[in-house]
Amino acid sequence: MRNIKLVLEYDGTNFAGSQLQANGRTVQGELERAIAELTGLSSGAHCRVQLAGRTDSGVHAEGQVANFKTDSNHSTEIFRRGLNALLPVDLVVTIAEEVSKDFHARFSATEREYRYEILNRRSRSPLSRHYVHWVKTPLDVNNMAEAGKVLVGRHDFASFAGAGMGVPDTESEGKPGTVRELRRLEWRSGKGSLIEFWVAANAFLPHMVRNIVGTLLEVGAGKINLREFEEIFAACDRRRAGPTAPPSGLYLVSVKY
Structure with missing residues (x-):
């Protein structure tokens, strides 16, 4: 075969x-x-x-x-x-x-990278409604970037876990739980009013990227300060974090082996 x-x-x-x-x-x-x-x-x-x-x-x-x-x-x-x-x-x-015969798309992967796109302006876009998340409130990207720094590294991401939290997962080296290694996190300015969130990790929990984005948007809108974001992360309690950002802005960019 x-x-x-x-x-x-x-x-x-x-x-x-x-x-x-x-x-x-x-x-x-x-x-x-x-x-x-x-x-x-x-x-x-x-x-x-x-x-x-x-x-x-x-x-x-x-x-x-x-x-x-x-x-x-x-x-x-x-x-x-x-x-x-x-x-x-x-x-x-x-x-x-x-x-090779032993290659497995999921189990052989060492890193996944995602991008999340946000349209930050007063008016929505009918043309891109399926491909970005529209946020009307002005966002402080510098504050979102500063808050995101605490996430980089090997941590327990229970505060940003969705359904299936704690289920044994071979994507995380066969270990159960909510610990993942987040290797890169970056906010970038796109064209016009577009803001891009880039993140890479060895593996992700269900809804993890969208939950992180939803919470960092609260930081950008001034609803959560940097200290409160750190406390949310350390609490390992999904109920403390912000809402799940919608799927429309999320893209699986690449997988490394």
Whole structure:
């Protein structure tokens, strides 16, 4: 059996998430359907796809990674072109390559990087409503950047954990709990009124990026000061932190191995 690695880009607006679900259109489901059709699998048969990271409904990706095993003789270029001919317009394979048999898109990953985009202006944008989070209140980016510094390093991120908190997770070296290693955190100015939040870690808890963003926005709006943010983080209590930012502004940018 050959092991094929794919790099994916998708618009998450009309997906129920990346992972296969009993009900709902998913990235994994569309990809497995296309692979079955391209490789000529019999009706009802499928080729299981592994994904590097789980993305929720409405979350986008520029560099999601997948892998699957196959006995097909297709070249990697045929896989890329053939799958793109069969996939819907909101999902595309940008790279296809053969990798070692022990490569696993999720378990072999050493780092994930996400970007969150915020439109900070008085008026909303109908054109970008599915791709940014609109915040009308003026934000102090310097205060958000200063507060975010405390998060960098290996810490317990229970205050920013969503559903599944404390569940054993092989993405975090097989250890249960809410400890993760956040390696980089940066706020950048984008075009016009766009503000970008970039963050990279060995792995992320469910909703962790969106919960961090939601809380840092409270700092930027002056609702939480720097000392209070540090106290929220140290409390390891999700109830103390800010709201979960919406999925529309979140992008899985890249995965490292």
